[in-house]
Amino acid sequence: MxxxxxxxxxxxxxxxxxxxxSKWGERARIIAGGTDVMVDMKHKEEPVCLVNIKRIxxxxxxxxxxxxxxxxxxxxxxxxxxxxxVRERFPVLWEASRQFASLQIRNTATIGGNICRASxxxxxxxxxxxxxxxxxxxxxxxxxxxxxxxxxxxPGKTVLGSNGLLKEIEIPTPxxxxxxxxxxxxxxxxxDIAIVSVAVLVTSDSKESSANDVRIGLGAVAPTPIRAKKAxxxxxxxxxxxxxxxxxxxxxxxEAQPITDQRGTAEYRKxxxxxxxxxxxxxxxxxxxxxxxx
Amino acid sequence: xxxxxxxxxVLMMIKINLTVNGKRKTVDxxxxxxxxxxxxxxxxIKGVKVCCNIGECGACTVLLDGKLVNSCVVLAADAAxxxxxxxxxxAEGDKLHPVQEAFIERGAAQCGYCTPGFIMVGKxxxxxxxxxxxxxxxxxxxxxxxxCTGYTKIIEAIQVASKQMExxxxxx
Numbered sequence: 522m523x524x525x526x527x528x529x530x531x532x533x534x535x536x537x538x539x540x541x542x543s544k545w546g547e548r549a550r551i552i553a554g555g556t557d558v559m560v561d562m563k564h565k566e567e568p569v570c571l572v573n574i575k576r577i578x579x580x581x582x583x584x585x586x587x588x589x590x591x592x593x594x595x596x597x598x599x600x601x602x603x604x605x606x607v608r609e610r611f612p613v614l615w616e617a618s619r620q621f622a623s624l625q626i627r628n629t630a631t632i633g634g635n636i637c638r639a640s641x642x643x644x645x646x647x648x649x650x651x652x653x654x655x656x657x658x659x660x661x662x663x664x665x666x667x668x669x670x671x672x673x674x675x676p677g678k679t680v681l682g683s684n685g686l687l688k689e690i691e692i693p694t695p696x697x698x699x700x701x702x703x704x705x706x707x708x709x710x711x712x713d714i715a716i717v718s719v720a721v722l723v724t725s726d727s728k729e730s731s732a733n734d735v736r737i738g739l740g741a742v743a744p745t746p747i748r749a750k751k752a753x754x755x756x757x758x759x760x761x762x763x764x765x766x767x768x769x770x771x772x773x774x775x776e777a778q779p780i781t782d783q784r785g786t787a788e789y790r791k792x793x794x795x796x797x798x799x800x801x802x803x804x805x806x807x808x809x810x811x812x813x814x815x
Numbered sequence: 816x817x818x819x820x821x822x823x824x825v826l827m828m829i830k831i832n833l834t835v836n837g838k839r840k841t842v843d844x845x846x847x848x849x850x851x852x853x854x855x856x857x858x859x860i861k862g863v864k865v866c867c868n869i870g871e872c873g874a875c876t877v878l879l880d881g882k883l884v885n886s887c888v889v890l891a892a893d894a895a896x897x898x899x900x901x902x903x904x905x906a907e908g909d910k911l912h913p914v915q916e917a918f919i920e921r922g923a924a925q926c927g928y929c930t931p932g933f934i935m936v937g938k939x940x941x942x943x944x945x946x947x948x949x950x951x952x953x954x955x956x957x958x959x960x961x962x963c964t965g966y967t968k969i970i971e972a973i974q975v976a977s978k979q980m981e982x983x984x985x986x987x
Binding site: 526527528529531552555556559560562563564567571573575599622623624625626628629710711712 | 826955
């Protein structure tokens with residue numbers, strides 16, 4: 522509820538932002554695009570202090586560097602969607618950006634906001650996990666790099682705590698012999714939060730008969746986005762065949778820890794994980810075979 | 816900008832400059848104000864509709880520096896030094912924009928509540944892609960919800976406006 526007594530800061534540098542967050546701690550709320558924070562402010566609770574980080578320069582960019590991608594946290598989802606670089610080299614992330622909410626939201630929402638909101642069903646998160654992306658973060662005691670698979674610690678909770686800032690997203694280029702897919706299961710074709718989302722990245726050998734590496738990311742089925750590591754191990758280094766794909770899908774479903782909520786039961790979600798992993802592995806395998814032939 | 820002491824009850828205000836429908840303005844804002852509430856309540860621009868108020872229906876859609884946004888989830892303070900265009904700003908004097916004309920001609924409004932949002936989206940689509948296919952139209956407008964029309968007439972209106980803007984006449 523808007524009360525009119527909120528404090529407001531728009532720092533012009535990361536260090537200024539960190540110092541404000543150090544002083545205000547839990548009472549401060551960072552706003553990037555605002556598509557989540559504005560809803561909270563109006564319908565849940567107005568923060569004591571709002572910290573608008575959009576005046577910090579050089580936080581919105583997509584650039585190729587050192588064999589991978591570096592992305593500023595204030596890059597909008599629409600900028601990701603319209604980036605040829607992301608579409609061609611990081612298609613699993615691009616596909617997630619395409620399915621994110623609506624055009625109006627994508628023009629406003631930022632990838633940093635989606636990450637730091639740390640919703641278990643955050644659209645961009647399972648792709649970041651399978652791309653083995655890393656977060657460059659700033660805390661009062663300095664800067665460090667945190668792989669995304671240890672960045673999320675619970676629903677709405679990250680290693681940033683209440684006084685850290687996400688400075689950059691680093692995404693290594695996936696191996697040349699890899700194929701990926703992002704699949705989102707939702708009720709509607711538009712504007713829906715995922716009931717289940719999966720990101721699959723498969724690297725195969727030159728004969729496309731076996732999987733050198735398998736990465737499976739699951740969204741909306743655990744307190745955080747997760748990698749289904751036991752499932753990956755079933756297929757990694759082994760040949761693609763339906764029976765093994767099926768076992769991998771079943772194990773991925775077992776690794777999911779979904780809840781029952783208004784979008785679906787836990788049982789349904791596990792069922793969908795299995796179906797989407799089976800589909801995802803088959804699609805990436807087929808796509809790899811097509812690539813190999815061209 | 817003034818910051819207040821924690822004990823004081825002084826209302827904190829931010830001063831911004833912006834352009835709204837071609838008119839430059841300098842205003843003082845409460846920091847928590849949304850762009851939607853600013854346009855409607857501070858500037859009296861009522862073509863921006865309040866509907867879901869959580870960024871999901873598109874009724875409050877405006878153009879912010881040429882980009883379609885849900886103004887209910889944009890901070891008014893973030894419109895500083897920006898150009899805002901609402902449905903009130905797309906006609907040229909008395910001459911309605913072709914998308915507005917087409918909505919009238921095709922009967923694409925029933926209650927009319929979603930209409931300003933759809934008109935902003937339709938206009939922006941045709942500015943970027945003058946001859947969209949049916950799929951391209953649907954792909955562009957899906958952030959806007961209509962509870963009355965079933966979307967058929969809205970899509971027809973956009974197709975008619977497309978032909979009109981291409982100079983091919985108004986017949987679908």
